[in-house]
Each structure stands twice: as structure tokens, then as C-alpha cells.
Amino acid sequence: MTTKTTRPAPTGRIVVIGAGYAGLCAAARAGRSTRVTLIAPEERIPNRIRQHEVAAGRTVPKPLIADVLRGRQVTHVQARVTELDLAGRKVFTDTGRAVPYDTLVYAIGSRTAWHEVPGAPERAYGMERAGELRERLAASGTGRVAVVGGGATGIELAAELAEAYPGLRVQLVCMGEVGGRFSAKGRAIVLEAFARLGVELHEHRRVTAVDESGLTTDQGRIEADVVAWAGSFEVSPLAKEAGLAVTETGEVVVDTYLRSVSHPEVYAIGDAAAVTLPGVGRLRKACATAEPMGVYLGKALRRSAQGKGEAEPFEYGYTVHCLSLGRHAGMVQRVGKDDSMRERAYGGRVGKSIKALIVWGVVAMLRF
Ligand SMILES: Cc1cc2nc3c(=O)[nH]c(=O)nc-3n(C[C@H](O)[C@H](O)[C@H](O)COP(=O)(O)OP(=O)(O)OC[C@H]3O[C@@H](n4cnc5c(N)ncnc54)[C@H](O)[C@@H]3O)c2cc1C
Structure with missing residues (x-):
């Protein structure tokens, strides 16, 4: 059963980290009516679900992030986040920038897990x-x-x-x-x-x-x-190092609104998040789950920034x-x-x- 929550607090400066399926869906939607800063190293979308085709020499569409975000109030900072300062509410990048936020969306995905196999x-x-x-x-x-x-x-x-x-x-x-x-x-x-x-x-x-x-x-x-x-796949230690509540394997633990259980001004979506839903269980790392999370959160942030509407919890079914x-x-x-x-x-x-x-x-x- 889903319950309604009270009207969310204003979002202020929104920073989204990661331009995968989750981060881009969130930034593109929130950016329809509020300013968003997106931090990710790529110029083009990663479109990870087609990497096996890239390996086999196929031509895979990877549109420019600028085209995906055209007409939206999103500034793309092309950089990698190296540290989160949760107390000071800013993130640091490998290009030497400190980017302040009021609302942070952590969507940095996952990477190959090598399981400590030598070589x-x-x-x-x-x-x-x-x-x-x-x-x-x-x-x-x-x-x-x-x-x-x-x-x-x-x-x-x-x-x-x-x-x-x-x-x-x-x-x-x-x-x-x-x-x-x-x-x-x-x-x-x-x-x-x-x-x-x-x-x-x-x-x-x-x-x-x-x-x-x-x-x-x-x-x-x-x-x-x-x-x-x-x-x-495994996740980066960035969230754990910063002091966010994480699982044993480093995913950010969130509630059914996709908010960090330790830091409510931080949201986590996609592979980097540990999302557990009633009747469904822990969501698996997948584009199939990352996109709906990004869509949900982008719309919720937009409503919140506009000061209207009440957010329902995130719902998903395979x-x-x-x-x-x-x-x-x-x-x-x-x-x-x-x-x-x-x-x-x-x-x-x-x-x-x-x-x-x-x-x-x-x-x-x-x-x-
Ligand atoms: C070959 C392959 C095939 C797949 N096929 C499927 C499929 O058919 N169906 C399915 O559901 N799933 C599939 N998956 C899994 C799917 O790709 C992932 O679950 C999905 O990409 C997760 O989306 P995401 O947005 O969370 O993260 P990602 O797509 O991993 O994107 C993460 C983003 O964060 C950025 N980032 C990372 N670290 C930092 C940092 N420190 N600072 C700033 N930015 C950072 C990255 O550069 C990237 O922009 C496949 C995966 C692979 C590898």
C-alpha cells in the first residue's frame, strides 16, 4: 500500500552526478522548469546497454548529452566528482571545482566487478x-x-x-x-x-x-x-567515503522516495542506489530500473521546485x-x-x- 507524503521542501540548487540512464532522465525532467547542474565526464551518453555491440564492431548511437538536454535549464559540467562534502553541501571535481548544492542526486552507476581475481x-x-x-x-x-x-x-x-x-x-x-x-x-x-x-x-x-x-x-x-x-557490477566507494548510509557493498540506502536514509537532501538512483520496494524486493542493477527511477525523481524534483503537488512513493514492477x-x-x-x-x-x-x-x-x- 502506498501512502502520501507531505509537500516536499524546496529543492534549491540541484546537482545531478552522472549522465547514465538514471541521471539524464532526472536532469532532463527537473530541468524543464528549474535550474540543474549535471556533472559527468562524457560528451556523449554512455548508452551502456549496447557496449557488447561496440565490442563487436557495431555502430551504436550515442547522442550528444547537449542534444538530450537541449531546451532544458541544465548546465553540463564535464568532469568527474572526486569527493562529496556532505556537511558543507558541495562536491569536488577532478577539474578543481567545488560545486555547491541544496539537493544532490547521486547517479554514478556501477562498473565491472573483478572479484579480486589475479590478472x-x-x-x-x-x-x-x-x-x-x-x-x-x-x-x-x-x-x-x-x-x-x-x-x-x-x-x-x-x-x-x-x-x-x-x-x-x-x-x-x-x-x-x-x-x-x-x-x-x-x-x-x-x-x-x-x-x-x-x-x-x-x-x-x-x-x-x-x-x-x-x-x-x-x-x-x-x-x-x-x-x-x-x-x-560493483559501485564506487565515493558514497561510503563521504559518510552516506550504504549497504555492505557500497550502494546508497534510500527510502521509497529515493532519498538517502542518512541525508535527506541527497537522492540516489540507478545502479548506485539500494532500493527496496514492498512486494518487489531489492531492485536489481539494470537500465530497466535506472530509467524509471530517474523519470520519477526528475518529475518529483520539478514539482517540488515549483512548490506544487505531493510526491507519491516510487513504484516499480518487473x-x-x-x-x-x-x-x-x-x-x-x-x-x-x-x-x-x-x-x-x-x-x-x-x-x-x-x-x-x-x-x-x-x-x-x-x-x-
Ligand atoms: C554490455 C551491457 C549490457 C547491458 N544490458 C542491459 C539490458 O539489456 N537491460 C538492462 O536493464 N540493463 C542492462 N545493462 C545494465 C545497465 O547498463 C546498467 O544497469 C545501467 O547503465 C545503470 O544506469 P545508471 O544510470 O545507474 O548508471 P550508468 O549507465 O552506469 O551511468 C553512470 C554515469 O555516472 C558517471 N559517473 C561515474 N562516476 C562518476 C563520478 N565520479 N563523477 C561524475 N560522474 C560519474 C558515468 O560516467 C556515467 O555518466 C547492461 C550493462 C552492460 C555493461
Whole structure:
């Protein structure tokens, strides 16, 4: 059950950190009627959900942040935040600026988690380095690649590489079963695509080291010329270092209004936030959750800045998981509101079309 809250306090100077799906959605909406400062290092949107396509040499739309924010009262400071001063209500950037705020939106996303595997950060390509992986593979297009991670990112990356480089031997290595989270039907669609694309599976293997000739696992060696890392995500220690209430793994703990439980003038959204909703549970790190959080918060801040309207708590329910399986196939898995698997899943062109619509839609949603 949702309860109404009292009229929110005026927002004052709003600073949004991060130009991912969450931060841009929030800044673009709040900036319709109030001034916002957005701090993020990029000139173009990161559009992270398509990094596996970048790695495979595809052309991926990454519009200019200035175009997404055109006509909105948003000033983009192109910099990286290095420190939050919660008592003094300002943030410091790597360009030497101190930016004051009354309301702070913390939306700095997440990054590849290396899980302290020796050699992995230096020798494996995380999706932050998708552009470098693309150049490395374009130079040869043959040999052996090992993709580590059997979740959505690993599956999408392995399929994309196998399709783009038919001369490449693609091996997918994971601790459990590939796509083990999906229903039997959903997993069958993934396995059928891998069989068609010639992706080799090495399941139930824990990677213990990465070196110049491949992987050491608890079940023996896997030789590879190139290693791509597509395991889980972790967050920056910035929030914890500043003294915000965080989870054991560093995500900012927020209430159902997405406000920090320790500092109510700070909001956290997207992968950097730990959001737990009644009847749904802890939201997972995903574009699918980051955008709705940004949309909600941007509208709430706008209403608040205008001194009108009452904010309802943030509400969210899952409906589907979508995967691309190369450029010609996809998989759409039905899930319940709480992200529990339903048996129903769609593959082939239906799956591909729905996924394509979603990846187009998430960019359109940033602004509208
Ligand atoms: C290959 C791949 C495929 C994916 N596919 C899907 C999918 O199909 N569906 C799905 O739901 N999710 C998918 N995800 C996950 C999804 O990309 C993330 O959950 C999502 O990007 C989180 O959005 P966000 O806005 O919280 O952060 P991000 O998109 O990570 O953006 C963070 C922003 O903060 C900025 N930033 C970081 N640190 C600082 C700092 N110190 N100072 C200033 N700015 C900073 C970054 O530069 C960036 O602008 C995929 C991820 C990958 C890697």
C-alpha cells in the first residue's frame, strides 16, 4: 500500500552526478522548469546497454548529452566528482571545482566487478573498455576468446562476438549454468542460439586467474588469446567515503522516495542506489530500473521546485527480461512483478524485435 507524503521542501540548487540512464532522465525532467547542474565526464551518453555491440564492431548511437538536454535549464559540467562534502553541501571535481548544492542526486552507476581475481583487471577487457576490445578483435578476427560471465551481459557479448567474427572461437565461461536464472524455455532459446553460432560453453567453473594465454579455473585451464569480462557490477566507494548510509557493498540506502536514509537532501538512483520496494524486493542493477527511477525523481524534483503537488512513493514492477542474441535473434523472458521467472519466453524474430524496440526506447526516454 502506498501512502502520501507531505509537500516536499524546496529543492534549491540541484546537482545531478552522472549522465547514465538514471541521471539524464532526472536532469532532463527537473530541468524543464528549474535550474540543474549535471556533472559527468562524457560528451556523449554512455548508452551502456549496447557496449557488447561496440565490442563487436557495431555502430551504436550515442547522442550528444547537449542534444538530450537541449531546451532544458541544465548546465553540463564535464568532469568527474572526486569527493562529496556532505556537511558543507558541495562536491569536488577532478577539474578543481567545488560545486555547491541544496539537493544532490547521486547517479554514478556501477562498473565491472573483478572479484579480486589475479590478472583480471589488467588482462581482461571489461565493458568499459569495449572500444579497445573492438580494436583488438578487428585487428585479427580469429583465434580464441573467453567471455567470463553467464548472466545477461556475458550471453549478449558471446553471441554478438560469435556472429560478428565467424572465424573466432568463442568460449563462454561461468560459475553456474549459462542463463540459469531464466525459465527452461528462456534458457533453451539461449542455448539454441549458442549452438547455431558455435559458442562453446564451460559451465560450473570458477575463474581463479587470468594470464596472457587464458584462464585458470578450478576445473583446469581454458586457453584464450583474448579474455572479456562480463561478470557482475560493483559501485564506487565515493558514497561510503563521504559518510552516506550504504549497504555492505557500497550502494546508497534510500527510502521509497529515493532519498538517502542518512541525508535527506541527497537522492540516489540507478545502479548506485539500494532500493527496496514492498512486494518487489531489492531492485536489481539494470537500465530497466535506472530509467524509471530517474523519470520519477526528475518529475518529483520539478514539482517540488515549483512548490506544487505531493510526491507519491516510487513504484516499480518487473514485466520482462530482454536479451539480444546477435543482430538476428533475441530472447524475451516474462517475469512477475517481483522479478520471479514465468515459464513463457519468446525467441527468434519476436524476441529480437521487442529487444530492438526497447534499446531504441531507452534513448528516446532520456528526454521525453
Ligand atoms: C554490455 C551491457 C549490457 C547491458 N544490458 C542491459 C539490458 O539489456 N537491460 C538492462 O536493464 N540493463 C542492462 N545493462 C545494465 C545497465 O547498463 C546498467 O544497469 C545501467 O547503465 C545503470 O544506469 P545508471 O544510470 O545507474 O548508471 P550508468 O549507465 O552506469 O551511468 C553512470 C554515469 O555516472 C558517471 N559517473 C561515474 N562516476 C562518476 C563520478 N565520479 N563523477 C561524475 N560522474 C560519474 C558515468 O560516467 C556515467 O555518466 C547492461 C550493462 C552492460 C555493461
